[in-house]
Amino acid sequence: MKKKLMIALTAVSMAVLFSSCGKVPQAEIDAANVAIEAAKTAGADIYVAEDFAALQDSMRSVSENVEAQNGKLFKNFDKVKEQLVVLNQIAAETKTKAEVRKEEVKQEVAALQAELTNLVAQNNELVAKAPKGKEGAAALEAIKGDNSLIETSLNEITELVAAENLMGALDKAKAAKEKALAINGELSEVIAKYSKYRKG
Template sequence: MKSKLIIAVAAMGLTVLFSSCQKVPQTEIDAATAAIQEVKDAGADMYVPEAYQALVDSMKSANEKVEVAKAKWFPSYTKAKATLAVVSQMAVDTKAKSEARKVELKAETEAAIVEVKALVEENKGLIAKAPRGKEGREALEAIKADLAVAETTVTEVEGLLANGDLLGSNSKIKAAKEKATSIKAELEEAIAKKGKK
């Protein structure tokens, strides 16, 4: 009788022991992995690289916690599950930041297009006032060529923007704006020198 009781207690102890062993939180891991892939597909790695890298690092940390727990006799995945929940929330936040950055870049690019078009027109007006001497003619031809490039760039940027290439269009229009601004400064300086003579 006593031995049956001991066996029953031992069996219950083993049942409690094995039932307390947790399973790997595979569902949470899969959900977090899918969320990160969705964020990457939305372009977060390009538009908000710091936030995306933090997300990837957090997922790596969660995976490390799972591996540490697996190595134990009685694994507990509580910390890993908590980190995975944080990763899922970070994915939502990162995707929102990425979308906001896209809107910001598009607005910035559209504003720069307007500025470059205005600068090109202003520069064309300044060319008419610029000195014409022997050296001036050559310089004006070079400036006209640069302005033509800026106009072509505006058309290219509008095409890139229409195709959704926000980063490419933004960097191109910034370069065109910089060039058009330097041309304006050069023309204004030449006109000012002409006025002093």
């Protein structure tokens, strides 16, 4: 009788063990998906794209392990649960990284906007000082046109920032700065040569 009771208790405890190990940890999977979505909402897919791709790869690995266990007679999701704990930590870190990077980009764009505003003003002043000879007139008109395009870019950058398209704003600001610096260099060189020529 005692032996039968022991066998019965062992069978029950084994069944409990296998049922606890053999159940898909759906709540943990759902929590991980929520954490990944939170990272995406923070802009992780844009600002820390590599980290976000690695996060998605980790989730795919979890799904593959779940499928592999589902195909077994005695399922054990302990490894999946361990993966999910790590994945949740990585998702939280990725979200924080994205928020930090987004703020950095925002500040970078703001700094470039200020630089561009100054460069446009400088270039307008240089245009006024530049020699107005026959050859120079056409070149100056072209430069004025380029300067106007940079001023238009400044407005577009402001609109992109307002629309939360910070990476687009950053790319446009960098391109506009490059153009503005080229104009600045060209005008400064022409004025310097003209001044030297007049002194000579």
